[in-house]
Amino acid sequence: MSIRHGLLALLERGQMYGYQLRAAFEESTGSTWPLNIGQVYTTLARLERDGLVRPLPESEAGQRPYQITDAGRADLALWFATPISRGDRPRDELSIKLALALTTPGVDVRAVVQTQRSATIRALQELTRLKYASDKPEDLPWRLVLDAMIFQAEAEVRWLDHCETSLVRFRPGPSRPAGHPEAVDRTDEAARR
Amino acid sequence: MSAVLELRDVHRTHGSGATAVHALRGVGLSVSAGELVAVMGPSGSGKSTLLALAGGLDRPTGGDVLVEGEALGGLGPRELARLRRRRIGYVFQDLNLIGSLTAAENVALPLELDGTGVRAARRLALAALAEVGLDGLGDRFPDQLSGGQQQRVAIARALVGERRLVLADEPTGALDSESGEAVLHLLRRRVDAGAAGVLVTHEARHAGWADRVVFLRDGVLVDSTAPLVGVEHLLSGSGR
Numbered sequence: 001m002s003i004r005h006g007l008l009a010l011l012e013r014g015q016m017y018g019y020q021l022r023a024a025f026e027e028s029t030g031s032t033w034p035l036n037i038g039q040v041y042t043t044l045a046r047l048e049r050d051g052l053v054r055p056l057p058e059s060e061a062g063q064r065p066y067q068i069t070d071a072g073r074a075d076l077a078l079w080f081a082t083p084i085s086r087g088d089r090p091r092d093e094l095s096i097k098l099a100l101a102l103t104t105p106g107v108d109v110r111a112v113v114q115t116q117r118s119a120t121i122r123a124l125q126e127l128t129r130l131k132y133a134s135d136k137p138e139d140l141p142w143r144l145v146l147d148a149m150i151f152q153a154e155a156e157v158r159w160l161d162h163c164e165t166s167l168v169r170f171r172p173g174p175s176r177p178a179g180h181p182e183a184v185d186r187t188d189e190a191a192r193r
Numbered sequence: 194m195s196a197v198l199e200l201r202d203v204h205r206t207h208g209s210g211a212t213a214v215h216a217l218r219g220v221g222l223s224v225s226a227g228e229l230v231a232v233m234g235p236s237g238s239g240k241s242t243l244l245a246l247a248g249g250l251d252r253p254t255g256g257d258v259l260v261e262g263e264a265l266g267g268l269g270p271r272e273l274a275r276l277r278r279r280r281i282g283y284v285f286q287d288l289n290l291i292g293s294l295t296a297a298e299n300v301a302l303p304l305e306l307d308g309t310g311v312r313a314a315r316r317l318a319l320a321a322l323a324e325v326g327l328d329g330l331g332d333r334f335p336d337q338l339s340g341g342q343q344q345r346v347a348i349a350r351a352l353v354g355e356r357r358l359v360l361a362d363e364p365t366g367a368l369d370s371e372s373g374e375a376v377l378h379l380l381r382r383r384v385d386a387g388a389a390g391v392l393v394t395h396e397a398r399h400a401g402w403a404d405r406v407v408f409l410r411d412g413v414l415v416d417s418t419a420p421l422v423g424v425e426h427l428l429s430g431s432g433r
Contacts, residue, residue, distance in 0.1 A: 118408075124400065125401050125406070132381065161235065165235060
């Protein structure tokens with residue numbers, strides 16, 4: 001992660017310009033990840049270069065909104081569908097991903113949760129297999145390292161279970177913030193198709 | 194590889210009409226010899242129902258349950274009871290040990306019920322107790338054993354004789370993590386020796402011992418090794 005994917009997820013709600021994106025990003029991540037406006041514009045430039053967003057005409061106030069492209073939407077879908085690998089998490093990408101999934105129109109959050117849970121349990125199976133194979137007394141230090149990883153993975157699954165239970169209870173409809181009518185239109189179109 | 198346990202499009206509905214509860218809705222599952230499958234899912238997802246059906250303790254309202262190729266639906270109560278005693282071992286959260294019998298007597302009981310002579314049953318029971326690390330404790334009563342040791346007795350009872358299918362429902366109960374792990378180790382070893390195992394658990398750490406983890410949700414199985422949804426479904430905007 002992936003300021004890239006964060007911004008794409010926000011643009012999936014509707015077109016936004018730089019300052020709006022920054023505010024929405026901070027709101028989505030509970031201000032645990034402050035962004036400066038420079039990062040937003042650098043990322044937007046890269047997204048534009050890669051064809052994932054397109055700039056729209058400047059408003060009278062001189063603000064240039066950006067819109068997600070079909071390629072951007074596909075990239076975002078891939079991100080939501082791909083579990084995060086253990087061991088390479090500069091920030092807590094998983095919790096941020098779930099927070100964004102909740103507020104991005106049309107994302108099946110339970111599917112995101114389940115995809116991650118399967119991946120984490122698969123990691124648990126691998127770790128357990130390694131531990132089962134390391135049963136000599138001199139393997140103890142290694143076993144304890146494995147235990148640490150096993151307990152961390154378990155904690156993640158418990159948290160995912162907790163998320164799912166909360167989702168079942170509240171089952172929020174796809175959130176469509178006011179002020180982005182085109183997001184609503186597009187989703188309705190998609191639903192009609 | 195032939196399946197020791199096979200569930201074919203199994204349905205289990207409790208009650209009928211408007212108040213009917215569909216505990217399982219078309220579950221298919223196949224477990225081979227040497228394979229340990231963990232079943233996970235939220236409370237009320239049908240995990241324990243699945244295990245009860247697999248063990249012939251309950252009958253499906255639709256579909257078939259086969260143990261070593263034999264459809265349980267075609268068996269009368271007596272045949273079913275015999276199959277349960279001989280081929281299926283159960284480990285439950287509640288140990289169900291009989292307090293007035295020694296550890297060895299508890300383990301030997303299903304064999305004796307099945308017609309094995311007392312002496313032969315005791316020999317097999319002591320071997321099963323040794324297998325779970327309770328060598329020399331066969332003549333103790335349950336209340337003279339620790340919680341972890343009692344759970345091992347329950348495991349020995351599930352494994353004694355020639356059980357080809359071992360079913361475990363949250364088998365580590367309230368044990369501390371070290372003793373709980375010992376229980377899973379035993380289960381794993383038995384499966385590696387050729388039994389088929391099904392482990393119902395809500396703990397991911399325990400599911401890690403399985404060869405395959407399947408998820409039950411609302412009475413439907415989702416295999417962890419198969420992709421849940423294609424990428425295109427995630428953002429299709431269709432929701433539900």
